Amino acid sequence: MNEENMMSISKKIVRRWLVTAVTLAVLSVPSILFAQDYRKPDPVQEDKLELGKKVYFKRCVWCHGVEGGGDGPSADRLFTRPRNFIQGTFKIRTTDSGELPLDENLIKTVKNGLPGSAMPPWGEVLSNEEIVSVVQFVKTLVQDRDFSGDFEELAVQDFGTMPWSVKEPYYMGVPQEAIDAGKEIFQKNKCWECHGGEGRGDGNPTMKDDWGFPIVAADWTQCWNFRGSRRDPYNPFHVVRTVSTGLNGTPMPNFKDQITVEDRWKLAAFVNSLCPRKKIDALTNKPVNDFLIGSKYTEGPVSTDFNDPMWQAPEHDPRIVNRPEGYEGDQKWHYIALAGQITRGKRNFDPKVDNLWVMSRWSAEEQAVYYLVEYHQRFLGDDPEYPEAVAIQWPGKLEELFGAEKPYFIYGDSKKPVDIWKAKFLPKNYSPTNAPNPDGYDLDISVVELVGHGFEDVSEKETPGGVEIVNSKFHQGRVKIMFKRSLTTENPDQTDVQIPTKSFIPISFMQWAGRDKEHDEHMAISTWAYTILEPPLPAERIWLPPIMAAVFFGFQLWLVRMTKRTRQMHAEGKAN
Template sequence: MEMIMTNNNYIKRLILSFLAMAMIMLPGTALAAGVPDPINKDMLESGKKVYFKRCVWCHGVEGGGDGPAADRLFTRPRNFIQGTFKIRWTDSGELPLDINLINTVKNGLQGSAMPAWGEFLSKDEILSVVQFVKSLVQDRDFSDEDEEVNNVITGVDADLGDSGKGPLGDPPWAETKGPYHLGIPQEHVDAGKELFMKNKCWECHGGEGRGDGNPTMKDDWGFPIVAANWQQCWNHRGARRDVYNPFVIARAISTGLNGTPMPNFREQLTGPERWQVAAFVNSLCPRKKIDALTLKPIPDFLIQSVYTEGQVVPKIDDPSWQSSDTDDRIVSATEELKENPKRHHIAMAGQITRGKRNFDPKADNLWVTTRWSAEEQAVYYLVEYDQRFMSADPEYPDAVAIQWPAKLQDLFGAEKPYFIYGDSKKPVDIWKASFMAKDYSATNAPNEKGYQLDMSVKEFVGNGFDALSDKESEAKVEIVDSIYHQGRVKVMFKRSLKTEGEFDVQIPSEQFIPVSFFQWSGRDKEHDEHMAISTWYYTILKPALPASLYYMPPIIAAVFICFQGWLVWMTKRTRKMYDEGKMRRDELPK
């Protein structure tokens, strides 16, 4: 009997090998079918120990993605039972290779709760837990020779991570430059944009790629999911340690994302075309210096308010407010933007200190641009953030707030109030703008003009987490302009530098002033302490340039030139007097 089974297996393998060779020889066939990496049963026991120590809290006892923490996470942890793995080099619907799972465990998944376990686990622990995860798959069998896998990203060295070549082919441009992968020719970016429109990528990812296209998407298990925000490539799944690499997008287009509505586009797009779409997507992401620990942009802890001659134009779309999200130390600003204020990056996180904690904030950053005017004696703060979908429930409006020390003059040195609503000794001044988008529906097609916001603004005094109250004095803060456009909220605050309110922050120039930010997503029922928060940053009103700065340099230059001319003339005159004998060497000229 054993001999018969052995012969049957031999014949079966022979047939599979013959079919694989036949597929290679067929015209137009790019890939040869293989079989999944089988489970290494010798490592299951050690892998089980790692899993139940590190992984069970999110992925559950049986790997169903139903651990104790699962309900607090978005997107939810992966359900292993069906063998549906998202980040792979294999074709849609197929099982992953071991190296795919190893990379996922080692590097984590940016933009999700999946951490990089390579910082905590040894190589053997990672390999063993991968084998145990594979054993949790019930609907598929890694050891079944009938399971077919096609490595659509072949030729990748495991040590290099997701940076290889294969059926996708080489990109149709020379190598990109540095860690920011700059230098992709504009012609390929433009071609990628055309393909983006032609293949209706905007239906899910939105008109400008912020993931604001389809609010009704669900994964294979019926849980809500959202499309990737391409303007925040540091949150792309599988992008860890090389967030600006266009290969991350080209891979996703080539393989699809199992368990989600994202298909592969290998039938619709050639290899070079997939690279071109990746080039366009890559161009949408601003270049910022990436923190080595968080692998997100390093925040701009000093927010500089630019002095404005005359009055500030209170219009978001005015050229004086235009600025790039990209750090000008990486890509130089254009001449038109050099004098404009910088767009500062502010990191946000969920409030998990007390009350209704927010483990899943929808905004993990803000962008702040600011100007001030001595003529108006006022300061303007333009706050922007990406929000896929706006609230339609008046009970839960979207909102953003700026927090200041109310008694700035009483703070000593680097003292600051408590970062959430201050405390009894150090109160805070809070400006909160709440809003709903007019005539908005999340299922609308992209609106090139955007949506105006129905706005209300309130000012609060905070003396502690449970001591937040409306100001009794007349409101001083105005919202002078606002809009929701292609997945981005923009709100412009204005307030006088000096006011008479007891708990109004008085804003001096040329002084570092603590400032922080709050944000609420109404669509996700965020309100009160259930919010996203920042730490304290500093802002400074840059002084006006004195008039002498403009006329003194030319005067100094003219004086210097005249002095140099006089010195040359005196030298020539002295030599002439020596030559004519009118003066001895030890005498000075008269």
């Protein structure tokens, strides 16, 4: 064999080894690298800057500031703080962690807003041209990055597709084994360190964003507040995207290298299963408020045990999904929306609690009514000067109201007083930085009864009406308070609400976060709703259904017998 042939054979051998090595290297590379599309950032569209600037200084400057530093006139009143554009750190993206967003990401954010923050959906106010233009102007405010530079390259991620053939509300049909696997992934990756043991965001009270401002982890049980989830709050894709990309500027990292795409969908299935299904109001992107709280009739005494079956009810709205298999109770949770009180004093734009869950029972034997009030609050305060508090407000002279007439919803007025049941409390042996306590915390709690004739005239009753707190607990970011009071009282000044049965009674709620030093009119508050003490079932409602069932069953037996007899007569020739 000559030298030329030997060199040719050697080259072939080397080439084969190179191909094999490259193939093995490719196979060893994590699949995530092939789930990305690398591209340059979208350059600034210069022809749209003039219109974009006009829109920005008319709509956006008040929060984001003149230079985009997140320091506008309203910024100090908002939680979380408005986005600082200077560094180019944007939360909602389909690009990799730390990278610039695509135009389509920014346009969607401006159009849909960011639920759970002060960023509204500008798509309901601005035209598409205005939204595209203001996005271009915002990109010019970024100083530390260059959308038009040659050194930026964006990795656009592929999040895969939902493994299950389910549609909104994305709950029924997801295999339980996927949800269980997602819970294991949650525990393995220590998501509870920030999001808490039951997902209410109560894991870490010391987190800050990149600019040093306080920030909290998402409450997974209130998925309508997830950033980037507007118009589609129950879609697990939002969880997959956030786990894949992280949230720039926050402590939330990406987990694309730690968790496979398949496992991210399982984690999303678990997170998604924690959120109660309620019909969403398209305007507010919050659950539709329940304006009627039914108080269930109880023949004997009402249990004060939170775990008693009479207080068990799924948080899922039966209009959206079926109640769990085997559920035999007659209760449901009522959703009551709260908002910051902004009419007086320090303008409170940033209450940490934006809803309550309420259920109620009343006892014919005790002639008393019970209201169980629950709300999610990640961390409680420990300063006796600023106790935590929640209150139920009633018309003080219900019998004197005509038709739909009600007192002013904040402390009443001089002509129409209000009766306020206020529970004030501090947790025992608690610190926000404690390790998780599976048993929760008992509360050092007291109740005060107030009479309100307006902002300047709120005082304690000289003769209380007998309101009691019969049970209370703080557990994994959830406060539970059970109020009790007799239906009627003998208060001589007649400011106690006298609670009738089978009548619609105005009711509203207040909540103070002691950790945020809320007090007096600095609080979260609901508008007036109604409650009704439901009457017992009439006797005929109890015995009539069995009788009707027996009659129907007897008719069916007679029909079967007559059919068999007719067939037999035909067979014997006795009938044509």
